[in-house]
Amino acid sequence: MKTYNGKNKRLILCVTGPMAAGKNAAAAILEKKGFACADADILAHQALEKVNDAVVTQFKKLAEEKNIQLTDVNGKIIRRNLGQLIFGSKELVEAHEKIIFPEINRLIEEFAEKNAATDIVINAAVLYKVPFIKKCDAVLYVDSPLIQRLFRARKRDGMPFSLILNRFKSQKNLFAKYKNSNADIRRVRNTGTLLNLEKKIDVFLKKLYED
The missing domain is CATH 3.40.50.300 (P-loop containing nucleotide triphosphate hydrolases)
Structure with missing residues (x-):
């Protein structure tokens, strides 16, 4: 070890x-x-790719109402625009965290297992x-x-x-x-x-x- x-x-x-x-x-x-070091920001990017569709479903209507382009031509979330949409709203941030944090935690657990020694x-x-x-x-x-x-x-x-x-x-x-x-x-x-x-x-x- x-x-x-x-x-x-x-x-x-x-x-x-x-x-x-x-x-x-x-x-x-x-x-x-x-x-062994894991950067949670990088893991968050990976997690967002995994939960992309769920986040789009959650925020698509609001983004349209606020005239914010939530996704690119390939349907992938534009992180800067998502941040613009939810930043400053505790409720929206919490709604996003409920979707993405379980996946971030899973990726951290996976990293810990891979580096168990x-x-x-x-x-x-x-x-x-x-x-x-x-x-x-x-x-x-x-x-x-x-x-x-x-x-x-x-x-x-x-x-x-x-x-x-x-x-x-x-x-x-x-x-x-x-x-x-x-x-x-x-x-x-x-x-x-x-x-x-x-x-x-x-x-x-x-x-x-x-x-």
């Missing part, structure tokens, strides 16, 4: 945090240390919304000051500050939501270099194995 500390017990971790805080960087550091990390913003969170040994919550996140997101995505702030607002109380899921959550602040972040992750892993 391939594990971070060489012991015959693998770790299952979730790496999460608000937008532009550095969770992707943290996941890459863990992957470099030997963890090694430590794994799930890089996900909202893993607390799916049952797999209960199988995680710990949650590494990567955070950084809002102003740093704002300019990182601006540089990375090129979006207007107003849109970025709306995305930030949609992730309000993310830490508390993980706490409410009874996850063993530990915060790491990403305020410096990648080397500094790696050192903090090493401390996180050491404490995790000592507990």
